[in-house]
Amino acid sequence: MFKFKHEALETNTGLLLVATMMAISVGGLVEIAPLFLIEDTMEKVEGVRPYTPLEQMGRDIYIREGCYTCHSQMVRPFRDEQLRYGHYSLAAESKYDHPFQWGSKRTGPDLARLGGKYSNEWHVQHLIAPRSVVPESVMPNYPWLMENRLNYADIGQRMRALRAVGVPYSINQEEYERNVKDFGPEMAAQFHIPNARESLVAQVRAGNYDGDPSYVSEMDALVAYLQVLGTMVDFSQIKPEELVKFR
Numbered sequence: 032m033f034k035f036k037h038e039a040l041e042t043n044t045g046l047l048l049v050a051t052m053m054a055i056s057v058g059g060l061v062e063i064a065p066l067f068l069i070e071d072t073m074e075k076v077e078g079v080r081p082y083t084p085l086e087q088m089g090r091d092i093y094i095r096e097g098c099y100t101c102h103s104q105m106v107r108p109f110r111d112e113q114l115r116y117g118h119y120s121l122a123a124e125s126k127y128d129h130p131f132q133w134g135s136k137r138t139g140p141d142l143a144r145l146g147g148k149y150s151n152e153w154h155v156q157h158l159i160a161p162r163s164v165v166p167e168s169v170m171p172n173y174p175w176l177m178e179n180r181l182n183y184a185d186i187g188q189r190m191r192a193l194r195a196v197g198v199p200y201s202i203n204q205e206e207y208e209r210n211v212k213d214f215g216p217e218m219a220a221q222f223h224i225p226n227a228r229e230s231l232v233a234q235v236r237a238g239n240y241d242g243d244p245s246y247v248s249e250m251d252a253l254v255a256y257l258q259v260l261g262t263m264v265d266f267s268q269i270k271p272e273e274l275v276k277f278r
């Protein structure tokens with residue numbers, strides 16, 4: 032019976048066309064429909080915010096240097112991962128990441144909960160010469176991060192590009208005020224594109240990430256980025272027992 036129907040289908044162009052279209056539509060719907068519901072699917076999470084101009088520059092350096100080829104940024108909801116890294120990653124935590132850095136390779140450890148784990152000094156030393164702090168490390172040296180001045184002339188354009196794909200950086204008063212409501216006045220000022228360069232320099236002065244206040248280095252930006260990873264959401268209320276209960 033089945034064989035007969037299949038033959039009829041394959042020998043009738045019109046019928047085959049209709050059946051093919053139906054099959055493709057179902058496949059298409061399954062892939063496309065969830066995208067329209069993504070706002071509802073992603074839980075709202077307190078604390079998640081876009082990156083400051085300096086952190087965003089650091090993130091771009093992270094991508095340029097290919098750190099993602101050895102490091103993931105996603106803690107999976109498994110007992111062992113949570114014991115090692117902390118709370119599993121939430122979808123909302125990477126909602127302002129374009130492109131996201133979840134990664135699929137862990138030659139080095141996951142970095143999703145890295146922020147605050149080490150001092151700025153440790154990061155600088157580790158990035159210049161990983162083996163000077165972790166003798167068995169196979170991570171490459173990145174000495175130029177300290178030597179290179181950060182070229183942030185185009186930070187405004189970078190933020191505009193991100194704004195075009197939905198990151199709420201502001202270009203006018205109205206958007207700025209919305210950010211004040213959503214993220215507070217300090218952060219809203221950082222997210223205001225016309226002031227991006229001043230904000231970036233101010234954050235370097237205040238944070239002194241690379242230990243050398245005389246100029247803005249690529250190291251400043253990368254360390255600022257590394258130190259914010261996984262720190263936006265406050266997981267301190269969640270006890271370790273509750274974490275592992277998940278699986």
Ligand code: HEC
Pocket residue numbers: 093096097098099100101102138139140141142145148161165167168169170171173253257
């Ligand atoms: C060839 C693979 C490789 C690349 C590329 C690489 N790393 Fe690593 N990374 C490692 C390994 C292995 C470790 C573990 C040993 C160590 O701490 O050095 C590590 C450790 C780290 C740690 C410490 C994590 C922790 O929780 O202890 C940080 C931070 C880090 N890497 C950042 C970076 C950054 C930033 C880049 C890009 C500039 C980068 N890595 C590129 C392999 C790599």
